[in-house]
Amino acid sequence: MSTKSFAGLLGLALLGGFVSSRTYGQGLGNSPYSRLGLGDASATAGGIRQQGMGGAGLSAPDGQHINDLNPALLYYTSRTTFEIGVTGQYKEISNQQASQKDGSANLSYLALALPISKRMAVSIGLRPYSSVDYANQLTEPVVGDESLRSIKEYEGQGGLTQVYAATGIRVAKGLSLGLTAGYTFGSIDHDAKSTLYSEATGVENATTTVVRDHLYYSDFTFRVGGHYRVPLNDKLNLNAGGTYGFSSKLDGTHDQALERQDIEGRIIETNVVLTGREGYAKLPASAQFGLSLDNNRSWSVSVDAAQTKWGDFTNFNTFNATKLDNTFRVAAGGELTPDPASVDSYFKRITYRLGVSVEQMPYRPAGQVLYDRALSWGFTLPVPTASPLESAGVNLSFAVGMRGNTDASSELPNGNIQEKYMRAQLGFSLNNRWFIKRRLE
Secondary structure, eight states: OOHHHHHHHHHHHHHHHHHHHHHTTSBTBOOGGGGSTTSEEOTTOOOHHHHTTTTOOTTOOOTTSOOTTOGGGGGGOOSEEEEEEEEEEEEEEEOSSOEEEEEEEEEEEEEEEEEEETTEEEEEEEEEEEEEEEEEEEEEEETTEEEEEEEEEEEEEEEEEEEEEEEEEEEETTEEEEEEEEEEEEEEEEEEEEEEEETTTBSTTOEEEEEEEEEEEEEEEEEEEEEEEEESSSSOEEEEEEEEEOOEEEEEEEEEEEEEEETTOOEEEEEEEEEEEEEEEEEOOEEEEEEEEEOSSSEEEEEEEEEEOGGGOEETTTTTOOOOOOEEEEEEEEEEOSOTTOSSOSGGGSEEEEEEEEEEOSOOGGGOOOEEEEEEEEEEEEOTTOOSSEEEEEEEEEEEEEEEOOOOOSSOTTOOOEEEEEEEEEEEEEEEOOSOOOOOO
16 A cells, blocks of 8 residues: 555544544434434444435445445455545424524544455444434413413433444355444433513523433444345346344433523522433344345445334433334435446546435324435545556435424424435545555566
C-alpha cells in the first residue's frame, strides 16, 4: 500500500472518530416517535450501497463495498476496504392541528474490512443502533379550574451506538457463514417539564417542575449469517442469504432528579430521586432473509424481508413502558453499472441504484398500524485514478419517504404524527491490496 494512500486512510479514520464523538446520539432532527422504546432503531439499515437500493442487499455480494447486513458476505471482500458515511435529513412533522420543519446531520458509520485468506475476511466498524431526538410542547387548561393553564414540555436526546467485529468464512463451495459480535452502549436523557400559571398573572412568576431521567446501557450483542450462491448458467447467479440477531439484555443504570426552575430556566431546587438504579433493557430478536440475482459483473437485483420482535422489548420493567409491537419490513432494489471497464465514457463506469421499502413501525397509537414507506436511489462515482491495486469511489444515496399518518381517533383527536422526510447520505470507499511485496522489473 502506498504511503499516500495509507496516510489518507488513517486521516479519514481519525476524522471519522473525531466527528463521531461529537455527532453520535444527536439524531436526525426532531422525531416524536423516538420518545418511545430506545428511540428510532437503525439496526437493519446497512451501508450507503444498501440504502440506495431501499435497504435491500442482504444476499448480494460485492467485492467493492462492505455489507454489514450479512457478515457471511465478508468472504467476498477481495481487497482491504475502508468506508465512511455521513447522513443528513430534512423533515416535516405534522398532525391535524400543527406542523413544523426540522433537520440535522450526523456520522452514519465507519467500517474497515480485511481479507485474511482466500476463505476468510474480517471487519470492524462503528454504527448507530438507535437515536433519540424529540421536543414536544402542549398547552391545555387545568381540569376543575378554567383560570389556570398548564404547559407540558417533553424533550429527549441521546441514543445507542454499536462497535462491532465480524467475520465471514467460506465453508463449502458457494456456502459462507458469518458472525458479528457487537458492543452496544450509550445514554438517553428524558426531560418532562410542567409549568402551571394563571391567565390573569401570566407566566412571569410561574415556576416549572422538571423530572430528569438519565439512562445508560451497555452490553454485548451477537448476530449470525449465512449465504449461498449457485450459478444458474454462464451469465446468471442466484443468491440466498439470511441473518438472525439474538435477543439480548443491555445492562443499565437509571438516575432520576426532580428540579424546580423559574421561568428563565434557573434552578431553584434539586432533589435526587434515584441514583444508579440497576436494571436492563431487553433487545428483541430479529430475522432477515433475502434473494438476489446477478451476472457477476455489472448488475444485481435483490428482495429482502425482515422481522423484529419488538413485542418482547422491556425497559427497566417500568420506565417508558409503552407497549411496542413486532415489525415486518420488505425491500426491493437493484444496481447497474453499464460498463465497469469502459475507457471512453465515465458515465458507463458509474453504478446506479434504485429501491423501495415498506416497514411497519413498532408503535400502535389507538391500535392503528403505522408504516414507513420510502423510495430510494443512489450512485457510486468511481475516482478516475483507479489502478489494479487501488480504487476509490464517492457513494451517494437519497430517499424520500413518509412515516405514520395524521388520522384522528377518539384517543387522539388531533390525529397521529406524520413525518415526511428527505434523506441524503454521502460516503467514501477505498479499496487497496495490502501486504503485496513490490518488485522492480
